[in-house]
Amino acid sequence: MPAEIFDRGRSIMNRITLALGVALAALVVAAPVAARSSAATATTVTVTMKEFKFTLSKAKVPHGKVTFKLVNKGSVAHDFKIAGKKSPLVQPKKSKLFVVTLTKKGKIAYLCTVPGHAAAGMKGKLTVT
Numbered sequence: 001m002p003a004e005i006f007d008r009g010r011s012i013m014n015r016i017t018l019a020l021g022v023a024l025a026a027l028v029v030a031a032p033v034a035a036r037s038s039a040a041t042a043t044t045v046t047v048t049m050k051e052f053k054f055t056l057s058k059a060k061v062p063h064g065k066v067t068f069k070l071v072n073k074g075s076v077a078h079d080f081k082i083a084g085k086k087s088p089l090v091q092p093k094k095s096k097l098f099v100v101t102l103t104k105k106g107k108i109a110y111l112c113t114v115p116g117h118a119a120a121g122m123k124g125k126l127t128v129t
């Protein structure tokens, strides 16, 4: 067999090996992403707090465990109450994780319990499906 053909064969093999390697690497990279999204059934909602308004990153969540990431961008302390559970006060420029299991489906009210805040606008509804 002429050496030239042999070399070509080898270079094709090298290319196949490289392609397989790339495909494998893609799988390795993709796997943790898939794992993360299934673990994300534990929903996270970022709740931005300020005077006198809440902004939630999601308007709708599946029922079950929800982690609220409370971020106070205001200049006074705020809290977050939903489904009968109240978070600790979050000081200005601080954030806190607040985990609640939402079992009831429908529109669930939330509010800030600091006197006057809900009346001023720190309240709303989250849809639980």
Ligand SMILES: [Cu+2]
Binding pocket: 077, 078, 079, 112, 113, 114, 117, 118, 122
């Ligand atoms: Cu408040």
